[in-house]
Amino acid sequence: MRANQPCIVGIGQTRYTKWGGIADASEIELACRALVAAARDAGLPVTEIDGIASFGDDKSEPALLQAALGLRELRFSSMLWGGGGGGSCGAVELAAMAVETGHANYAIAVRSLAQGQTGRFGRYDPNWHHASFIHPFGLLAAPQLLALSVRRHMHEYGTTQEQLGAFAIACRRHAQRNPAAVMRERPLDMATYLGSRIIADPLRLYDCCLETDGACAVLVTSYERARDLKMRAVPLLGAVHGSSKGWSTGPLGAHNQPLDRYASTGARSLARDLYGRAGVTPNDVDVGQIYDNFTGLALMSLEAFGLCEQGQSGPFAASGAIEWPLGRLPVNTHGGCLSEAYIHGLNHVVEGVRQMRGTSTCQVEDARVCLVTGGPGPAPTSALILGRA
Amino acid sequence: MQCYLPADVPLPDPASWERQFWVHCAERRLMFQRCADCGAIRHPPAPACAECQSFADAWISATPDAELYTFTVIHHANHPALRDAVPYNAAVVIFRSLQNVRLVTNIIDTAPEELRIGMALELVWEEPVAGRVLPRFRRANLLARR
Numbered sequence: 421m422r423a424n425q426p427c428i429v430g431i432g433q434t435r436y437t438k439w440g441g442i443a444d445a446s447e448i449e450l451a452c453r454a455l456v457a458a459a460r461d462a463g464l465p466v467t468e469i470d471g472i473a474s475f476g477d478d479k480s481e482p483a484l485l486q487a488a489l490g491l492r493e494l495r496f497s498s499m500l501w502g503g504g505g506g507g508s509c510g511a512v513e514l515a516a517m518a519v520e521t522g523h524a525n526y527a528i529a530v531r532s533l534a535q536g537q538t539g540r541f542g543r544y545d546p547n548w549h550h551a552s553f554i555h556p557f558g559l560l561a562a563p564q565l566l567a568l569s570v571r572r573h574m575h576e577y578g579t580t581q582e583q584l585g586a587f588a589i590a591c592r593r594h595a596q597r598n599p600a601a602v603m604r605e606r607p608l609d610m611a612t613y614l615g616s617r618i619i620a621d622p623l624r625l626y627d628c629c630l631e632t633d634g635a636c637a638v639l640v641t642s643y644e645r646a647r648d649l650k651m652r653a654v655p656l657l658g659a660v661h662g663s664s665k666g667w668s669t670g671p672l673g674a675h676n677q678p679l680d681r682y683a684s685t686g687a688r689s690l691a692r693d694l695y696g697r698a699g700v701t702p703n704d705v706d707v708g709q710i711y712d713n714f715t716g717l718a719l720m721s722l723e724a725f726g727l728c729e730q731g732q733s734g735p736f737a738a739s740g741a742i743e744w745p746l747g748r749l750p751v752n753t754h755g756g757c758l759s760e761a762y763i764h765g766l767n768h769v770v771e772g773v774r775q776m777r778g779t780s781t782c783q784v785e786d787a788r789v790c791l792v793t794g795g796p797g798p799a800p801t802s803a804l805i806l807g808r809a
Numbered sequence: 810m811q812c813y814l815p816a817d818v819p820l821p822d823p824a825s826w827e828r829q830f831w832v833h834c835a836e837r838r839l840m841f842q843r844c845a846d847c848g849a850i851r852h853p854p855a856p857a858c859a860e861c862q863s864f865a866d867a868w869i870s871a872t873p874d875a876e877l878y879t880f881t882v883i884h885h886a887n888h889p890a891l892r893d894a895v896p897y898n899a900a901v902v903i904f905r906s907l908q909n910v911r912l913v914t915n916i917i918d919t920a921p922e923e924l925r926i927g928m929a930l931e932l933v934w935e936e937p938v939a940g941r942v943l944p945r946f947r948r949a950n951l952l953a954r955r
Contacts, residue, residue: 571881
């Protein structure tokens, strides 16, 4: 591996709770705790962190983190534009770029969300993109907007409610083994899924991700520096963020994405670039951490990233292919945003690192390539691929 | 006026380049922005043409061939104004002879179980607040259209 190859050498997380569950620590403190945990995991003094990246309008500004933790020298700080979890993998990409170019030695991507303190994403936000063209018609939140795409997917491909449910149930099953998962000890079966209340049809309660409190962080350094640290380095084979023409007024905006791919996440070209950069193909992917804001969108991500044929994600999920341990492509082995926690998908990167270290609670045997995707719907969105050193 | 959704649902608060769309609506004219140079139609309105990057614009009338492209029936109100309005639908409408327009709206006078993708629709205007006019749709009376 080349000396400046970006590698993930530390992961850190706080406790995860239902939104409002953490009242005794601010979002800044949670971010600090995630940084400390990631540095400790790597065996690096936290004060050596000299690069900070985030996304989704995170409020944990580097100035505050540096002041609180006494970071010696900040050399790189950056925030990926766009709301929600679109930038989860992109923030790691920014950290990796800083390391690869030598602008920082130890760059960390962090996301902190205490929704009980700072507001839930399911609520009405007057500053939403293209608000004037959606809010007057009662489309005031992500599940309502994205239900339009899911309905169209059902119409075009015959995707069923039970197939959406299969994705939610797989995530919930995996969460039962994860001590950190908010939905541990809350199993879900198909009858319960189908009996749950409708939010915006076809999306039911269990099609929608959790809203939670917590923070996590991912520490990136070069392969050269990683050799002096404690943990086995997990190389970041490739990372991308972006959006295609027509998709910035897309599923979470005025719904003017191109008709020929309307019922999709619009990430197909992003996926092509990602596989090209990483030098692997969809067939090489052993495990996926697929951003699951809503079941239907996670299914569409499987298609966009070539893990199944266009339109076939429903049958693919219902076949058991995405379930650990027997499926051929276990997905969201931590439980995802549906059942572990909603740290805007940076928790998916953390789980990807565990898979590449061999330490997941749903460890895929001999997993060598892990795909992680960012939030589908917002623009830009992002994705990355992890490998094994 | 009794409208499909309550009057205190957030009304358009357009950016400068979006304002003309709503001025037309107040005149009960559904019009879409068109590039004055290359003729490409765009929606929602934008400061420049995505096809030729011209900043010169004109407007074109919607055609009467609207159809339902997709919809959702919302059961969980996430705004106090909608608490008594659920379940209500929200929809995306396309126009057969107008390329590149997907319009978010509601379908009135139609029960949820009667909504069908592809159904022909006709434009209706609703004025929840004096001078604030919204384009909505209902199932087209095809006999009347002939």
